[in-house]
Amino acid sequence: MSDRPAFQPSTLVIHSNRVYESQSNSILFPIHQTATYIHESVGVTKGYGYSRGANPTVNALEQSIAAIEGSESALCFRSGMAAITTLCLAMLKAGDHVLLSEVIYGGTTRLFEQVLGNFAIDYTFVDTANLKAVEQAIRPETRLIFAETPANPTLRLSDVHGLAELAHTRPNIKLAVDNTFLTPLLQNCLSLGADISMLSTTKYIDGHNATIGGSLATHDVALTERLRLVRKTLGTIQAPFDAWLTIQGIKTLPARLAMHCAHAGQVAQWLERHPRVLRVNYPGLESFPQRELAKKQQSGFGGMLSFELKATTSESLHFMKALKLCTCAESLGSVETLITNPATASHCDLTVELRARLGISDQLIRLSVGLEAPQDLIADFEQAFEAIFGGAE
Numbered sequence: 065m066s067d068r069p070a071f072q073p074s075t076l077v078i079h080s081n082r083v084y085e086s087q088s089n090s091i092l093f094p095i096h097q098t099a100t101y102i103h104e105s106v107g108v109t110k111g112y113g114y115s116r117g118a119n120p121t122v123n124a125l126e127q128s129i130a131a132i133e134g135s136e137s138a139l140c141f142r143s144g145m146a147a148i149t150t151l152c153l154a155m156l157k158a159g160d161h162v163l164l165s166e167v168i169y170g171g172t173t174r175l176f177e178q179v180l181g182n183f184a185i186d187y188t189f190v191d192t193a194n195l196k197a198v199e200q201a202i203r204p205e206t207r208l209i210f211a212e213t214p215a216n217p218t219l220r221l222s223d224v225h226g227l228a229e230l231a232h233t234r235p236n237i238k239l240a241v242d243n244t245f246l247t248p249l250l251q252n253c254l255s256l257g258a259d260i261s262m263l264s265t266t267k268y269i270d271g272h273n274a275t276i277g278g279s280l281a282t283h284d285v286a287l288t289e290r291l292r293l294v295r296k297t298l299g300t301i302q303a304p305f306d307a308w309l310t311i312q313g314i315k316t317l318p319a320r321l322a323m324h325c326a327h328a329g330q331v332a333q334w335l336e337r338h339p340r341v342l343r344v345n346y347p348g349l350e351s352f353p354q355r356e357l358a359k360k361q362q363s364g365f366g367g368m369l370s371f372e373l374k375a376t377t378s379e380s381l382h383f384m385k386a387l388k389l390c391t392c393a394e395s396l397g398s399v400e401t402l403i404t405n406p407a408t409a410s411h412c413d414l415t416v417e418l419r420a421r422l423g424i425s426d427q428l429i430r431l432s433v434g435l436e437a438p439q440d441l442i443a444d445f446e447q448a449f450e451a452i453f454g455g456a457e
């Protein structure tokens with residue numbers, strides 16, 4: 065659309081990929097479930113040759129993602145991990161060094177430790193919330209800083225603008241941010257100075273636990289073309305049907321995020337006041353140590369929080385089991401409220417010492433606050449507290 069910049073992102077996610085040439089005038093963009101495309105005459109196509117390279121439905125989703133990233137284009141992948149893998153294989157070569165946030169998605173850790181390490185790509189985990197530590201960890205071979213903020217499950221924040229400034233003091237270092245927890249609508253990493261914004265669209269972008277997917281966006285045109293080539297080579301492009309489902313999801317992203325933030329804020333405040341709760345990690349709380357940074361780089365506090373009970377590990381696990389509405393499951397960012405115990409799930413591979421240093425105790429509970437009525441979620445917590453600890457304090 066030529067008048068694209070005139071519209072707000074919440075309008076664009078609904079209209080950016082409306083097709084006007086559709087044969088039936090269907091209001092939804094169709095699923096182009098096809099492997100290949102007819103050549104009108106030898107070598108003449110409408111821009112699509114084979115669906116490992118590009119697909120119109122995937123492209124339609126890419127337009128919606130680009131609309132919220134504020135980038136010219138975006139690329140969609142079969143999973144968040146396929147996006148990260150493609151990024152690394154496109155940017156790195158043997159001998160290069162990468163700085164990773166020390167609290168980072170488990171799949172990203174596995175990618176470096178179990179796969180890329182075998183190809184002579186070196187990496188260091190660093191506390192990206194500490195800019196001094198990041199500066200000290202930079203080596204002449206460093207090519208990429210890959211940061212995740214807020215960190216999972218402690219919600220510890222890294223200063224994206226500060227990291228970008230640090231990366232750009234060197235000629236060859238790019239900053240990539242895994243922005244899955246907030247999405248560009250609550251934290252626009254590209255405008256904060258990051259070179260690459262990565263999303264697991266599995267989470268808030270789809271929002272309905274229906275698909276697995278990922279995306280990358282950058283203002284760097286040459287890097288976009290390189291990513292397109294590597295994606296086509298690896299075959300990591302999103303599938304048309306999953307892209308189509310994700311297009312439906314992203315249309316309500318602005319509305320859902322507003323509700324996720326409001327509900328998480330209510331639940332966090334209620335939990336913080338409860339006598340059986342030791343502490344709540346949520347950037348929207350006055351007690352959150354990095355609240356000022358959250359207000360500076362985020363336009364909302366998000367739907368993720370974690371908390372610790374004044375209880376033994378066994379009591380905490382029984383508490384989780386006693387919940388009826390909050391569902392115990394991996395993943396986050398969907399309409400359903402999901403609850404996990406990071407020490408035994410997402411962060412079970414970390415050593416006990418590292419978990420202790422990072423503040424991930426065995427009792428810590430992570431909550432992805434969904435769109436159920438907050439009073440129903442609070443009632444669910446109340447009945448679980450009663451079931452485990454009895455009525456009054």
Ligand SMILES: *Cc1c(COP(=O)(O)O)cnc(C)c1O
Nearest residue numbers: 143144145169242244264266277
């Ligand atoms: C889920 C997730 C990923 C990986 O995405 P998949 O779509 O599961 O491959 C990466 N980073 C974060 C922060 C995630 O939550």
